[in-house]
Amino acid sequence: MADGTVNEGRISHRGFASMNAERQRQIASMGGKAVPDEKRSFSQNRRLAAEAGRKGGQCVPDEKRSFSQHPELAAEAGRKGGQASHGGGTRPS
DSSP states (O other): OOSSEEETTEEEOOSGGGSOHHHHHHHHHHHHHSSOGGGOHHHHOHHHHHHHHHHHHHTSOGGGOHHHHOHHHHHHHHHHHHHHHTTTOOOOO
8 A cells, every 4th residue: 555645546746744753753753843832832831831832722602612521531631631740640639
């Protein structure tokens, strides 16, 4: 099978999507390295990052917010986030 994306039965050998996964990862990682840490506003200002997240969430109508429709999904995501930020351990009961 040739590398490439399929569109309406045709294979394209052009563009990011047609590259193999390893090459995509290499290119994608360059974006994060292009800006030094001190110039990344969200890494320096947690309040600004939280504010941006809230604004983004407000742009989505309530009926399209999966967490508002599925509180158990929100709880699960919160647990995963907490475990990831605290070394993967679980909280004591």
